[in-house]
Amino acid sequence: MTRKSDGNTKKPAKAVAAKPPSKKQGAAKKTAKADAPVAQPVDAAPLDLASLRQRIDGIDRHIQELIAERAQFANQVGKAKGKLAAAVDYYRPEREAQVLRRVVDRNDGPLNDEVLVRLFREIMSACLAQQEPLKIGYLGPEGTHSQQAVYKHFGHSIHGLPLSSIEEVFQEVEAGHADFGVVPVENSTQGTIQSTLDMFLTSKLKICGEVELRVHQHLLSRTGTLDGIERVYSHPQSFAQCKAWLRQYLPKAEKIPVASNAEAARRARSSDDSAAIAGISAANVYGLKSVAGPIEDRPDNTTRFLVIGRELFPPSGNDRTSLMVFIKDQPGALYHVLAPFAEHGLSMNRIESRPGHTGLWQYAFFIDIGGHVEEEAMRRALDSLADYAQAVKVLGSYPVAIA
Numbered sequence: 001m002t003r004k005s006d007g008n009t010k011k012p013a014k015a016v017a018a019k020p021p022s023k024k025q026g027a028a029k030k031t032a033k034a035d036a037p038v039a040q041p042v043d044a045a046p047l048d049l050a051s052l053r054q055r056i057d058g059i060d061r062h063i064q065e066l067i068a069e070r071a072q073f074a075n076q077v078g079k080a081k082g083k084l085a086a087a088v089d090y091y092r093p094e095r096e097a098q099v100l101r102r103v104v105d106r107n108d109g110p111l112n113d114e115v116l117v118r119l120f121r122e123i124m125s126a127c128l129a130q131q132e133p134l135k136i137g138y139l140g141p142e143g144t145h146s147q148q149a150v151y152k153h154f155g156h157s158i159h160g161l162p163l164s165s166i167e168e169v170f171q172e173v174e175a176g177h178a179d180f181g182v183v184p185v186e187n188s189t190q191g192t193i194q195s196t197l198d199m200f201l202t203s204k205l206k207i208c209g210e211v212e213l214r215v216h217q218h219l220l221s222r223t224g225t226l227d228g229i230e231r232v233y234s235h236p237q238s239f240a241q242c243k244a245w246l247r248q249y250l251p252k253a254e255k256i257p258v259a260s261n262a263e264a265a266r267r268a269r270s271s272d273d274s275a276a277i278a279g280i281s282a283a284n285v286y287g288l289k290s291v292a293g294p295i296e297d298r299p300d301n302t303t304r305f306l307v308i309g310r311e312l313f314p315p316s317g318n319d320r321t322s323l324m325v326f327i328k329d330q331p332g333a334l335y336h337v338l339a340p341f342a343e344h345g346l347s348m349n350r351i352e353s354r355p356g357h358t359g360l361w362q363y364a365f366f367i368d369i370g371g372h373v374e375e376e377a378m379r380r381a382l383d384s385l386a387d388y389a390q391a392v393k394v395l396g397s398y399p400v401a402i403a
């Protein structure tokens with residue numbers, strides 16, 4: 001598997017140096033209501049605690065009024081869409097991506113992009129839920145990183161459906177019991193989650209989004225101490241992400257692989273000599289204490305999840321397209337399949353091959369390309385594949401993950 005950066009690198013947190021009110025703030029002052037809070041010039045005498053809290057109270061009132069106003073407009077947008085069948089029909093991932101990108105572009109600190117995106121995501125989630133909350137299937141049980149990925153992408157105003165396998169997530173979305181599903185597809189330390197890619201060989205579902213989640217692992221136990229730990233439960237992927245730490249601190253403990261980190265936490269709760277490697281949220285769900293964390297070997301350990309649904313959405317302006325390509329058995333076929341993307345100025349972020357289940361030694365290539373299938377360059381590149389590809393399936397075109 002190869003993956004290359006696509007320019008979606010996170011902006012470094014902007015400097016938060018003291019500065020006079022910006023032009024943006026100056027303009028806002030003119031249009032704001034008379035009782036709206038006014039930014040305190042940085043060189044003014046510092047306010048006392050009571051006055052600072054008074055300012056915050058004023059700002060909170062103003063924020064609340066604006067959120068209520070926004071929710072009313074979102075409601076009207078919902079009505080403008082006409083009488084639609086279900087909540088899923090009101091959801092517009094391309095619009096949400098545009099809103100969040102603008103939040104990032106406008107951000108001058110002191111809060112970082114990730115925090116601001118999370119706040120705005122929650123506002124949109126609540127606005128959408130006025131129609132009806134979306135139903136989102138994920139690899140459960142509760143407390144997994146998959147559940148965190150669901151909240152990161154859809155906010156908390158949803159109905160989460162914890163399911164027992166990646167296959168079941170696909171099935172529940174296909175059957176319409178869930179509006180969307182969220183499944184892990186690759187980890188920056190451990191590589192591809194092959195069971196997810198293999199589902200696309202037969203599934204008709206489309207990829208409608210991606211979520212990147214920084215994954216922090218913790219050692220959790222009933223006692224909260226390393227002493228006396230004889231066995232550790234976790235998912236094989238998590239064991240692999242914490243190999244060096246385990247070698248150093250628990251070289252003799254038995255390592256027992258289980259189906260999910262949440263299941264590991266559930267088992268660790270039954271005795272004092274057991275521990276689990278899992279995300280910190282599992283500690284709250286299963287009543288455990290953190291012995292140590294984060295304990296992953298690489299500090300940039302990140303898992304990428306896919307959002308799967310039943311339809312494709314229009315371009316957002318910064319999209320990625322995932323393809324599944326079966327190539328013809330002839331010299332240079334792979335080269336000829338990839339060349340049109342470069343010729344049309346489209347960058348390839350990832351290529352992965354898996355047994356295609358169509359015949360002995362026949363492979364399916366999973367390819368991620370920057371761009372959207374409704375864009376001219378991508379359409380032309382796809383048209384040029386026909387001579388060297390046996391079959392091309394567009395798995396989805398979706399907004400590139402934000403913050």
Ligand SMILES: O=C(O)C(=O)C[C@]1(C(=O)O)C=C[C@@H](O)C=C1
Pocket residue numbers: 074077078090091092093095096099123124125127128
């Ligand atoms: O713009 C829309 O289509 C809306 O429904 C509004 C809104 C929002 O709150 O901004 C809410 C839900 C959609 O998924 C996208 C955006």
